[in-house]
Amino acid sequence: MSDFESDFMDEDYEDYEYSEDESDKQLLGPSQASQLHTQATFTSDGGFGDDNDDEDFFGDGGDFEPVLNGLKKKKPWEVDFAVYNPHDLQEKQEAIVSRLEPMLALSRDTTSLLLHEFLWKEDPLLESFLMDRGRTLARVGLPESPSGAPQLETGDESFTCEVCFCGGANEQFLRLSCGHRFCGDCYTTYISGKVLEGESWRIRCAAPKCTVLVGLDAAQLLLQGRPELERYKQNLTRSFVKELSTMAWCPAPNCEYAVECQVPQAAWSYTIPTVHCRCGASFCFGCRLEDHVPAPCNLVARWQQKCKDDSETSNWIKANTKECI
Known part of the structure; x- marks a missing residue:
């Protein structure tokens, strides 16, 4: 070792001061270290600690149950929907008109006509109105003013x-x-x-x-x-x-309720948007047929076509062939 290295290391050792804890650790012998490790690992009753220690730290999991339940994967036919009676539907219309009326600065009557024309799609209506007011109003046969x-x-x-x-x-x-x-x-x-x-x-x-x-x-x-x-x-x-593409009337006879379902049409290939009306009827929002869980809409359509073809074949056979004696 060179004189420079020796002097450098001496300076490091001189500058470093051990704390009392570190000094104690340095002075522990093998038997003392083993005893200290044993005391830190085992509890006073000679075991590995109470089984409830982990529960005290992590809890019993009850606080997480609502979160875990919310994360449960829904089945393909479990979708969110809302059911409206005629009075609810009128209120829903009025709410949309009231929201857009001040934005367009038009009368309530004209705002309602424009919403009907644009299929109640607010963003396309606002965009069209801001780009060309006269042309937008002309779509419902109204002048610019x-x-x-x-x-x-x-x-x-x-x-x-x-x-x-x-x-x-x-x-x-x-x-x-x-x-x-x-x-x-x-x-x-x-x-x-x-x-x-x-x-x-x-x-x-x-x-x-x-x-x-x-x-x-x-x-x-x-x-x-x-x-x-x-x-x-x-x-x-x-x-x-x-x-509205997100609404449909309940197909049950004499039912006055409408159902709203926000599942996009692109998802109908892998979901079965089954909804339940207040009248007790259940139907598929995608194809408007009766509840056909667990078959998807495209499979039901193919089955109906097959039944129709089989029926036509049967009718042709009956009309053009004789029964075997």
């Missing part, structure tokens, strides 16, 4: 209804944004007929080839006090459910 709520006006001497050819100063008429005017009685009869045919928000102006929509406010104004008004509201609700 829609007028206020429609009202029945009183005609003048020059007014003549183009349907019944009645007119005069005392005749009430309805005029839409397109400018076409028809008397209140003719418009009421026209809208009532459309409602009985099952239409709702898509009812257009009574003038031939006019694309302007009558609007919800105008329809309800003309149908006020008539039995067709309730039918009109029912048609609106049915349109709402039909236009």
Whole structure:
């Protein structure tokens, strides 16, 4: 060892000071070290400690049970869904309209028409409206600056209804944004007929080839006090459910409930979105057939096609062959 290395190591040893604990450890002999290790390992009762020691540290697992239960893998047919009655559906519509009305700065009637046109998809509607307001409103037959709520006006001497050819100063008429005017009685009869045919928000102006929509406010104004008004509201609700891809009517006879299920269509190939209505019926949200767990929709479709083909084959055999005697 060189003189430099010797001096360097001497300095290290001189600078380092042992603590009392470390000094004690250095002075322990083999038997003392073994005894200290034994005392640290075993408890005073001579065993390896109480079995509850680990439980005291880790707990009994009860606190983790809700988390573990939440992590349990769902079965392919266990999906989240919600059931709505007609009143709930109307409230859901109103909530969506109320949310978008201030964003678009339009009337409630116009906002509702646009939502119907865009199948209640809020983001595409907002994007289209911000990019081209006029073109978006034109999709529902409205000008870029829609007028206020429609009202029945009183005609003048020059007014003549183009349907019944009645007119005069005392005749009430309805005029839409397109400018076409028809008397209140003719418009009421026209809208009532459309409602009985099952239409709702898509009812257009009574003038031939006019694309302007009558609007919800105008329809309800003309149908006020008539039995067709309730039918009109029912048609609106049915349109709402039909236009939403995440909703479907319960297929059970005379059932008025609708079911909402957020499972995307892309997942129907490996899931069986089975939902249960309040009426007691269970059906597959994907194919709208009765509950067919555990078979997936594509397998059920193939089976139905096979049964149909077998039935057609059987009918052909019966029609074209003779029975064996």
